[in-house]
Amino acid sequence: MKEYKPADIRNFAVVGHASSGKTMLTEAMLACAGAINRMGSIAAGTTVSDYHDNEQQRQISVSASLMHLEWLGKKFNILDCPGYADFISEGLGALRVGDFALIVIHATHGVGVGTDAVWKYATEFGIPKMIVVNAFDKEEADFDKILAQIREHFGERVFPLTVPVNPGPGFNQVLDVPRDEIITYSSDKGGKFTEAPASGEWKEKVDALHKQLIELVAESDDSLMEKFFEKGGLSEEEWRMGIHAAIQKQVFTPLFVTSAENDIGIARLLDIIAKYGSSPVDRQKIAGLNPDGKEIEIALTDPEPALYVFKTMSEAQFGELSFFRIYSGSVKFGTELYNTDRRSTEKIGQIYVLNGKTRISVPGLGAGDIGAVVKLKDTHTGNTLCSPKRPVSLAKVKYPHPNIHAALKSAAKGEEDKVASGLAALHHEDPTFLYAVDGELKQTILSAQGELHLEVIADRLRKRYNVHVDLAEPRVRYRETIKGRGEAKHRHKKQTGGAGQFAEVWMRIEPKPRDSGLDFKESLSGQNVDRVFVPSVEKGVHRAAEEGILAGYRVVDLKVDFYDGKMHPVDSKDIAFQIAGYFAFKECFMAAKPCLLEPIHSVDIRIPEDCMGKVMGDLSSRRGKIQGMDMEGSFQLIKAHVPAKELYRYSSTLRSLTGGRGVHGEEFSHYEEMPRDQEHKVIEEGKKHHQKSHED
Ligand SMILES: Nc1nc2c(ncn2[C@@H]2O[C@H](COP(=O)(O)OP(=O)(O)OP(=O)(O)O)[C@@H](O)[C@H]2O)c(=O)[nH]1
Numbered sequence: 225m226k227e228y229k230p231a232d233i234r235n236f237a238v239v240g241h242a243s244s245g246k247t248m249l250t251e252a253m254l255a256c257a258g259a260i261n262r263m264g265s266i267a268a269g270t271t272v273s274d275y276h277d278n279e280q281q282r283q284i285s286v287s288a289s290l291m292h293l294e295w296l297g298k299k300f301n302i303l304d305c306p307g308y309a310d311f312i313s314e315g316l317g318a319l320r321v322g323d324f325a326l327i328v329i330h331a332t333h334g335v336g337v338g339t340d341a342v343w344k345y346a347t348e349f350g351i352p353k354m355i356v357v358n359a360f361d362k363e364e365a366d367f368d369k370i371l372a373q374i375r376e377h378f379g380e381r382v383f384p385l386t387v388p389v390n391p392g393p394g395f396n397q398v399l400d401v402p403r404d405e406i407i408t409y410s411s412d413k414g415g416k417f418t419e420a421p422a423s424g425e426w427k428e429k430v431d432a433l434h435k436q437l438i439e440l441v442a443e444s445d446d447s448l449m450e451k452f453f454e455k456g457g458l459s460e461e462e463w464r465m466g467i468h469a470a471i472q473k474q475v476f477t478p479l480f481v482t483s484a485e486n487d488i489g490i491a492r493l494l495d496i497i498a499k500y501g502s503s504p505v506d507r508q509k510i511a512g513l514n515p516d517g518k519e520i521e522i523a524l525t526d527p528e529p530a531l532y533v534f535k536t537m538s539e540a541q542f543g544e545l546s547f548f549r550i551y552s553g554s555v556k557f558g559t560e561l562y563n564t565d566r567r568s569t570e571k572i573g574q575i576y577v578l579n580g581k582t583r584i585s586v587p588g589l590g591a592g593d594i595g596a597v598v599k600l601k602d603t604h605t606g607n608t609l610c611s612p613k614r615p616v617s618l619a620k621v622k623y624p625h626p627n628i629h630a631a632l633k634s635a636a637k638g639e640e641d642k643v644a645s646g647l648a649a650l651h652h653e654d655p656t657f658l659y660a661v662d663g664e665l666k667q668t669i670l671s672a673q674g675e676l677h678l679e680v681i682a683d684r685l686r687k688r689y690n691v692h693v694d695l696a697e698p699r700v701r702y703r704e705t706i707k708g709r710g711e712a713k714h715r716h717k718k719q720t721g722g723a724g725q726f727a728e729v730w731m732r733i734e735p736k737p738r739d740s741g742l743d744f745k746e747s748l749s750g751q752n753v754d755r756v757f758v759p760s761v762e763k764g765v766h767r768a769a770e771e772g773i774l775a776g777y778r779v780v781d782l783k784v785d786f787y788d789g790k791m792h793p794v795d796s797k798d799i800a801f802q803i804a805g806y807f808a809f810k811e812c813f814m815a816a817k818p819c820l821l822e823p824i825h826s827v828d829i830r831i832p833e834d835c836m837g838k839v840m841g842d843l844s845s846r847r848g849k850i851q852g853m854d855m856e857g858s859f860q861l862i863k864a865h866v867p868a869k870e871l872y873r874y875s876s877t878l879r880s881l882t883g884g885r886g887v888h889g890e891e892f893s894h895y896e897e898m899p900r901d902q903e904h905k906v907i908e909e910g911k912k913h914h915q916k917s918h919e920d
């Protein structure tokens with residue numbers, strides 16, 4: 225493969241809402257450019273990009289895949305990203321290294337919450353956007369309607385460079401605004417086309433659009449603006465020169481129409497990307513930190529290499545692949561690089577460019593390019609590899625905090641070590657999920673971006689590490705507390721054989737505000753109890769509070785006063801007062817109107833307006849309390865407080881209530897007293913659990 229200059233490279237992330245056709249669009253681009261002979265399909269699981277088992281089974285993308293092709297002498301590095309919010313880390317990594325975002329919107333599904341999310345991320349990364357409206361072969365596809373919706377969301381400056389001439393089944397013609405032509409695509413899914421000048425009503429339409437386009441381009445540059453006013457227009461050469469800058473500045477966001485499934489509209493999209501799309505040269509300098517934490521600039525033209533690892537992936541029979549983008553210098557087989565984040569040296573092994581699972585080995589890659597390398601020793605997603613002469617750490621992607629949880633149950637004994645090392649390896653690959661052995665719940669808790677994400681992690685564990693694991697509902701961290709005051713006098717006495725034990729503890733308790741924990745104090749007066757036993761009583765109280773009294777959950781939010789008691793000159797000792805303190809506390813607690821508290825999560829739900837009724841109804845059946853409602857673009861944002869217990873697998877419910885158009889995020893908010901009937905259930909379960917663990 226030949227070497228490409230940075231100006232001849234087009235790195236972009238194909239992103240958007242789930243199932244908008246990103247993978248098919250990528251497939252169509254590859255077919256159009258001759259990188260593959262024939263398009264695969266999602267249904268048959270034969271696309272280049274979705275080559276993993278879990279993608280083919282579910283017919284969705286789970287990992288971002290790297291593909292490349294050549295078009296008009298330019299090398300396109302295409303990162304096809306999953307649309308499900310569960311796998312947002314993949315899209316974030318790709319947008320981090322892309323020079324622009326190709327945002328795909330389904331012509332009939334319209335702008336989704338996933339579209340909004342990637343738009344926002346692309347803006348944060350400071351890269352321009354191009355929009356593809358796909359599936360114009362669909363019966364109900366309506367260009368004016370979808371354009372209006374997109375403009376409502378993303379502004380009036382979304383501008384169509386192509387317009388469908390015959391949308392609906394049989395769609396094969398587009399009006400091409402830069403060329404003033406009607407382009408007719410072949411029906412063999414090869415992406416070939418013929419062109420003819422627009423005539424009649426289409427001529428009028430294209431003339432008007434062309435004029436608007438020239439105005440937009442003129443706006444991007446003062447000298448073009450002057451020429452525009454002098455001559456009342458721009459020459460072909462002038463506006464073509466200005467279009468690149470106009471896209472960079474996002475004076476307008478170009479929009480294209482396609483049918484990815486039939487490879488319609490793709491060739492002209494590739495043309496525009498090749499001629500006017502962003503290249504690494506458009507973002508010549510990026511910021512990084514040197515080892516002293518000082519900000520430095522890395523320029524594309526610096527000879528010393530600096531690479532950002534945006535993704536790592538372990539592949540069966542192949543080992544770990546690290547995907548990188550080169551921000552300066554070049555790499556080749558055998559180059560020694562410094563991993564600034566791990567403070568270790570790595571020797572670059574075989575370098576590859578990829579088309580999904582097909583890897584083509586190359587001797588090296590230059591500045592601006594994207595590739596992958598196998599078997600680095602200790603390099604993870606987000607690390608910077610660089611010349612030891614100029615150590616730098618490039619800005620990392622900030623991933624959203626994982627807030628969807630499940631417990632991991634081992635179905636086979638003796639696999640604990642394998643599970644633990646598998647989880648550690650998977651976490652390095654995908655930092656957007658976390659795991660922890662939770663001492664309180666006595667479960668291994670996985671936290672991820674969504675339920676699909678959790679399922680995929682469990683799948684990977686099973687397949688790659690050959691362990692028998694299942695996901696289960698995580699236990700809920702209920703708390704126990706009191707609503708009234710309570711008192712007890714507990715005598716502990718054991719005087720049969722050997723050394724005796726004697727202690728008497730008089731104690732009272734009262735409630736404290738929420739989230740204030742447990743306070744222990746003594747107010748002993750006189751000499752009934754030696755003060756050396758105060759810590760013993762406190763220990764006993766804490767043990768009882770940790771164990772839980774009503775249903776086995778931690779006791780919180782109360783004040784304990786150890787105010788008197790009795791002792792015996794010989795038999796009183798630490799252990800006797802611990803035991804007396806333990807039982808005195810339990811008795812006080814039961815006398816003080818005990819109750820259970822349950823964790824409440826604050827939940828943000830984004831849905832299209834037409835789903836409001838269903839989602840609100842479902843929320844109230846989950847004991848949700850609405851905290852507020854807001855419009856975000858045309859989406860409804862609902863903020864609610866919902867008990868954690870009611871939220872297990874909520875995203876699947878939301879997906880089915882909204883036909884895949886809604887998403888939610890959740891976070892612990894506070895504890896609240898439980899309704900009586902619910903409390904009763906938990907207490908009964910707690911008792912059963914207690915009995916079972918005693919029998920085991
Ligand atoms: N009719 C029609 N169907 C399409 C078109 N493009 C994609 N599809 C179908 O839409 C479904 C989703 O396509 P994908 O390419 O997997 O969509 P995606 O955006 O990559 O999906 P995720 O990566 O899972 O978010 C598949 O069944 C495709 O065959 C199109 O242009 N026309």
Ligand SMILES: [Mg+2]
Pocket residue numbers: 245246247248274284285304305306307
């Ligand atoms: Mg896909």
